[in-house]
Amino acid sequence: MPDHIVVTDEESIRIIKLRRPEKKNALTQGMYDAMRHAIDTAQNNPDIRCMVFTGGAGVFTAGNDLEDFQKAGAGQPRPISAVKFMYSLVQNTKPIVAAVDGIAIGIGTTMMFHCDYVVASTAASFSTPFIHLGLVPEGASSLLAPMTMGYQRAFSMLLMGRPVSAEDAERAGFVNDVVAPGHAEVEALKVARDICALPAEALATSRKLLRPPSEELLRRIDQESHLFGERLSSPEAVAAFAAFFARK
Numbered sequence: 001m002p003d004h005i006v007v008t009d010e011e012s013i014r015i016i017k018l019r020r021p022e023k024k025n026a027l028t029q030g031m032y033d034a035m036r037h038a039i040d041t042a043q044n045n046p047d048i049r050c051m052v053f054t055g056g057a058g059v060f061t062a063g064n065d066l067e068d069f070q071k072a073g074a075g076q077p078r079p080i081s082a083v084k085f086m087y088s089l090v091q092n093t094k095p096i097v098a099a100v101d102g103i104a105i106g107i108g109t110t111m112m113f114h115c116d117y118v119v120a121s122t123a124a125s126f127s128t129p130f131i132h133l134g135l136v137p138e139g140a141s142s143l144l145a146p147m148t149m150g151y152q153r154a155f156s157m158l159l160m161g162r163p164v165s166a167e168d169a170e171r172a173g174f175v176n177d178v179v180a181p182g183h184a185e186v187e188a189l190k191v192a193r194d195i196c197a198l199p200a201e202a203l204a205t206s207r208k209l210l211r212p213p214s215e216e217l218l219r220r221i222d223q224e225s226h227l228f229g230e231r232l233s234s235p236e237a238v239a240a241f242a243a244f245f246a247r248k
Contacts, residue, residue, distance in 0.1 A: 005034035012049035012196040013189065014042050014094075017056060024062035025055045027107060029069075029081035036081070039088045049196040051092075053111065054099040054185045060124070063106030066244060082107070083225050086139045089114040090217045093204060095195050099188035100124040100166070101181060109157075109164075110137070112174050113144035116207065117195070119188040120166035123181040126174075127163040133244070134237030136227045140220040147212070148174050 004020040016038045018025040042048040055061055064082070089096075089111065098112060100120040109126040112118050130137050137145070137158045145154040149172040156162045169175035179187050195203070231237050 004028070004031050005038070007034070007038045009048065010189075011193075012047060013192045014038065014048045014051045015189075016051060016053050018054070018061055019056065021056070021059065023065060024059050024103065026062045026065035026068075027082075028065045032081040032085040036085045036088045039085075039092050042094055043092065046200075048094060049200060050095045050097065050192045052097045052099060052185075052188050052192050053115070054188065055102065055104075055108075056185070057101055057182055058123070059102035060098075060100045060104040061106075061108035062103060063108055066241065070241070082138075083221065086110075086221050087218065090140065090214050090221065093208075095192075095203070095207060097188045097192045097195070099184040100126075100175075101184040103127075105129065107139060110139035110141045112169075113141055113148060114139070117188075117191050118169075118175045119177045119179060119184050119191060120169060120175045121179050121181045121184045122166055124166040124169070124175075124184070125163050126157070126165075126169055127161060128158050129161040131159050132161050132240065134234055134240045135231045136224060138221075138224050138228055140217045140224065142224060143212070143217065143220045145174075148172070 004018070006017040006019050008015045016035055018031070020026065020031070039051065042051060095116040096114065097117045097119065098115040100112075100118065102123055102125070104112065104124065104126050106128055109128050112126065128137065128141065136142070141158060145158055153172050157164055164172065166175055166178045170178050177187060
């Protein structure tokens with residue numbers, strides 16, 4: 001399981017790579033734990049100045065592995081590893097650059113709103129099909145998405161589940177650069193090196209000024225998680241999950 005998340009440190013950059021191509025990098029609870037550990041252990045390491053999230057060539061992540069998700073959520077409101085990972089994203093103090101070269105579904109899109117810089121290839125596509133599964137948005141996306149892209153665009157993506165291309169995501173404000181397929185990771189690493197060259201303390205202080213207070217984001221995550229847990233046992237969600245597994 002740990003091999004599905006590969007963490008390498010190159011000079012001052014921590015690279016966190018999702019590597020489960022046979023499942024389009026669908027996230028298990030073990031993968032959430034590994035990503036959280038990679039973030040948390042960077043916080044007090046002065047040698048790590050920036051982090052890069054990447055799914056490699058052709059895909060970022062298909063979102064949650066729903067089979068693993070259901071097993072992990074048995075008897076509790078929702079799988080705790082995913083929530084802890086979101087907490088780590090919010091409390092993280094190091095700049096994060098994302099490299100997206102393919103689909104970013106569900107949490108894959110939610111993560112973009114917590115990143116400081118996003119590089120996407122023209123092959124990238126962002127979507128959040130929470131409502132189609134009878135659920136609600138997660139990871140403070142119900143707060144960050146309308147704040148970033150405006151209410152109407154957020155409604156279209158978060159509630160209607162309409163996919164967003166890299167070009168439209170750039171126009172909406174949550175993608176910085178659009179590059180050719182296969183080039184997202186290389187360009188993201190260039191951005192990360194530029195970030196590492198900036199004065200560290202001034203950057204950390206200024207970054208904190210730009211971002212919403214972490215307390216506000218954590219409250220929204222808790223609110224979403226409570227509603228998410230309630231929705232998991234709703235007739236709509238039960239029917240949606242049953243239909244999903246019937247198609248497999």
